[in-house]
Amino acid sequence: MVQLNTKIGSLELKNPVMTASGTFGYGTEYADFMDINRLGAIIVKGTTLNPRQGNPYPRMAETPSGMLNAVGLQNKGVDYFVDHIYPEVRKFQTNVIVNVSGSSIEDYAQCASIINTLDDIPAIELNISCPNVKQGGMAFGVKPESAAQVVSAVRKAYDKTLIVKLSPNVTDITEIARAVEGAGADSVSLINTMLGMAIDAERRRPILSTVTGGMSGPAVKPVALRMVWQVAKAVKIPVIGLGGICSATDAIEFLLAGASAIQIGTANFIDPSISEKVVDGIEDYLTRHGFNSVQEIIGALEVI
Amino acid sequence: MLVADNRMVAPSATLLTLQYPGELPDMVAGQFAELQVPSAKVLLRRPISIHAIDRSKSLVMFLIQIVGEGTQSLARLKAGDKVNALLPLGNGFSYRTTHVARPLLVGGGVGVAPLLFLGQELEAHGIRPTFLFGGRTENLILRKEEFRKYGDLFMTTEDGTAGEKGFVTNHSLLMDSEQFDRIYACGPTPMLKAIARWAMDHETACEVSLEHRMACGIGACLCCVEDTADKGNVCVCKEGPVFTIDKLKWFN
Numbered sequence: 001m002v003q004l005n006t007k008i009g010s011l012e013l014k015n016p017v018m019t020a021s022g023t024f025g026y027g028t029e030y031a032d033f034m035d036i037n038r039l040g041a042i043i044v045k046g047t048t049l050n051p052r053q054g055n056p057y058p059r060m061a062e063t064p065s066g067m068l069n070a071v072g073l074q075n076k077g078v079d080y081f082v083d084h085i086y087p088e089v090r091k092f093q094t095n096v097i098v099n100v101s102g103s104s105i106e107d108y109a110q111c112a113s114i115i116n117t118l119d120d121i122p123a124i125e126l127n128i129s130c131p132n133v134k135q136g137g138m139a140f141g142v143k144p145e146s147a148a149q150v151v152s153a154v155r156k157a158y159d160k161t162l163i164v165k166l167s168p169n170v171t172d173i174t175e176i177a178r179a180v181e182g183a184g185a186d187s188v189s190l191i192n193t194m195l196g197m198a199i200d201a202e203r204r205r206p207i208l209s210t211v212t213g214g215m216s217g218p219a220v221k222p223v224a225l226r227m228v229w230q231v232a233k234a235v236k237i238p239v240i241g242l243g244g245i246c247s248a249t250d251a252i253e254f255l256l257a258g259a260s261a262i263q264i265g266t267a268n269f270i271d272p273s274i275s276e277k278v279v280d281g282i283e284d285y286l287t288r289h290g291f292n293s294v295q296e297i298i299g300a301l302e303v304i
Numbered sequence: 305m306l307v308a309d310n311r312m313v314a315p316s317a318t319l320l321t322l323q324y325p326g327e328l329p330d331m332v333a334g335q336f337a338e339l340q341v342p343s344a345k346v347l348l349r350r351p352i353s354i355h356a357i358d359r360s361k362s363l364v365m366f367l368i369q370i371v372g373e374g375t376q377s378l379a380r381l382k383a384g385d386k387v388n389a390l391l392p393l394g395n396g397f398s399y400r401t402t403h404v405a406r407p408l409l410v411g412g413g414v415g416v417a418p419l420l421f422l423g424q425e426l427e428a429h430g431i432r433p434t435f436l437f438g439g440r441t442e443n444l445i446l447r448k449e450e451f452r453k454y455g456d457l458f459m460t461t462e463d464g465t466a467g468e469k470g471f472v473t474n475h476s477l478l479m480d481s482e483q484f485d486r487i488y489a490c491g492p493t494p495m496l497k498a499i500a501r502w503a504m505d506h507e508t509a510c511e512v513s514l515e516h517r518m519a520c521g522i523g524a525c526l527c528c529v530e531d532t533a534d535k536g537n538v539c540v541c542k543e544g545p546v547f548t549i550d551k552l553k554w555f556n
Contacts, residue, residue: 025524033390045526053536060517060527062348067519071526074537217347269348269520270340272390 002286003293004279006040006260008238009186011123011161013040013095013261016294017251017279020242020265021045021099021125021165022071024275026085027092033272038279040261041095043125044085048101049111051077055132061198061207066217066244067266068196070210072132073101078111082118090120097163101127105140105153113157122160126151126185129167129192131214141167141192144179155184163240166190166231168220173227174234181235189240189263190231191224217266218244225257232258232299246274248281255282258299307385308363314446316370317414318379319355322387324362331357332396333422334488334513334546337366338521340388343377350374351518351541353418353490354392356450364391367446369414393521394545397422397488397511399429407433408484409455410472410499412491416446418513422488423454434458434484436475438495442466473498481506488546489513500549510549516540 004015018041024030027042036042054074061068075081081098089096098115102108108126115121128141128150140150151164164180166173168191177188193214198207206212224243232239241259245251246267254262267274282294291297309321331354338349355367370379381387399407399422407426409419416437426433433455439445442465451457459467460475468475472495477483489499490513503510516528523542530540532551538544 023520023525025522029520029522029524054526054529056531057529057537058517059529060519060525062346062517064345065347067348069519069525069527074526074529266347266519269525271388272520272522 002283002291003295004283006294006298008123008163008240008261009161011095015040015279015282016255016259016261017275017282018043018097018240018261018263019268019275020263021127023265023268026089027096028088030268030272034276037093038276039094041097042092043097043099043263044089045075046073046099046101046127046130047075047078047081047111048073048103049078049107051075051080056209058207058209059213061213063196063198063215064219066215066219068198068208068213068215069193070132070208070213072210073130078114082114086118086121095122096120097123097125099125099127099165100154101130101133103133105150108150109153109157112154116158116160123163124158124160125163125165125189126154127165127192129165131167131169131193131195131212132210138167138169141176142170144175147176148179148183151180151183151185161186163187163189165192167192168223168227169195174230177231177235181237185237187238187240188231188235189242191220191227191243194220194223216244218246220244221250225253228254228259229257229301245278246270248278248285251278251282252285252297255294255297256299256301258301260298305364305387305389307381307383307387309383310379310381312379313367314443317446318368318370320366320368320378320381322364322366322389324364326362328357328359328362328364329392331392332400333425334396334418335392335394336545337364337389337391338393338518339366339378341374341377342381342385342387343373346374346377348519349390349521350378351393351521353513353545354421355417356420356424367414367417367420390521394541395543397513397546398548399425402486402509404431404486406483406485407431408436408487409433410436410487410489410491412438412472412495413444414446415491415495415513415515416451418490419488420447420450420454423451427454434477436460436472436477438472438491471495471498473502478502481508484508487511497554500552500554503549504555511546512549512552513545514540514547515545
């Protein structure tokens with residue numbers, strides 16, 4: 001029997017498999033397809049202090065081995081989450097983590113402080129890397145100073161596990177990772193989507209209403225893997241890896257690169273039960289290679 | 305699900321029949337399936353409306369217009385191949401919950417697909433629908449003989465090769481606006497907007513099925529949204545694909 005459990009700060013996970021924010025709704029959407037409680041955690045969709053309508057349609061473009069989205073953080077706001085969603089998601093027998101976004105430092109801190117009062121939410125993932133909103137989002141996450149500022153403010157308002165989600169749209173992601181570590185983050189998750197665009201040549205127009213959008217899916221995996229490897233060496237806090245993970249093998253690669261846990265995103269759209277299959281696949285891999293625990297493969301990449 | 309049959313029914317449309325293992329789940333006309341595409345080049349599933357069902361044989365049929373790599377791959381499937389399908393998804397037309405006696409089913413292009421299932425369902429309720437289909441030319445109006453089994457079929461074509469020349473909203477059938485008590489429509493957005501405008505002007509109840517770009521198909525990714533009067537942006541895959549036109553913000 002191999003040990004699949006892992007830790008993110010003080011947060012205990014029964015296995016390293018999480019679902020990525022924005023790809024798994026509130027978990028309830030997937031209950032028909034799999035057993036949510038088998039996952040290490042689910043990260044529910046981006047929540048902001050005030051309701052947001054998101055961007056106009058079209059918000060999605062399929063690209064080779066990937067997709068672009070420009071949802072723009074559509075959500076009904078944190079109060080709606082507390083009153084209507086939380087009573088449902090707290091019933092899950094897995095960690096429910098809320099992804100928190102904002103357009104000002106005050107918004108982030110206030111939203112985090114409201115979620116801090118919810119007993120059954122053991123962690124938040126701070127989204128300083130959304131490429132699809134005009135204000136806030138990625139603007140905070142592309143400079144070490146502003147990233148540290150927002151994390152410091154949230155740290156004061158939030159006393160449970162604080163994960164910070166990093167943008168790949170930077171020159172040196174390790175700089176940002178170190179800055180948020182210094183500001184009190186318990187963990188970093190990476191990568192958020194890569195800024196991209198798609199054009200409809202026949203109509204001579206962009207496909208997305210916002211022209212540019214966030215790219216995800218298998219196409220971004222090599223970049224994500226490289227960044228996870230770099231960041232895992234640069235910080236002492238645990239790293240959560242994501243970006244194009246579609247199989248247990250993909251997940252293992254991120255663990256080997258130094259991730260203590262992984263998230264599955266776009267692959268949920270293709271196979272709504274993929275995350276459960278990845279849990280099983282990681283266990284098979286560990287057994288096949290004679291490991292007793294998933295901890296033995298975290299950062300175990302052998303570089304000659 | 306296993307492919308029972310797959311055959312071209314027009315130069316660029318295939319009729320895919322899948323065998324459901326066991327008894328078919330309850331399905332409402334207007335609902336759709338998310339079909340996994342058997343091609344490494346295609347990442348996302350393709351949302352395809354349910355064209356018809358055969359409950360006695362547990363068959364589900366899809367009328368698929370071939371437009372790109374995804375639909376081409378679906379067209380290449382052979383009997384005996386396996387297809388991963390999520391179904392039934394979405395809400396469907398309201399015929400089970402709202403009264404209808406004289407329905408008009410308006411379709412354009414491959415948008416006629418869900419209207420055959422709707423015709424089957426209406427017939428089972430003892431209602432004979434009228435179909436009004438539009439297309440660029442005669443052979444782009446798909447499966448005419450099948451539709452005629454369930455109701456009268458009227459057509460418009462842009463080149464005049466079948467039915468009346470012009471668009472569906474110009475058809476003489478619509479001269480008598482009292483003839484129909486509800487319109488169900490599926491097709492290209494300009495056609496839907498035209499028929500919705502006609503329905504509004506003539507105070508006729510109207511439901512339209514939208515074909516937005518989708519990723520997940522189950523209301524999780526929030527990609528396929530339509531702006532609505534009462535709820536703002538909602539997922540077409542979950543709250544739709546069928547909307548009564550008074551819910552949409554097309555004309556204000």
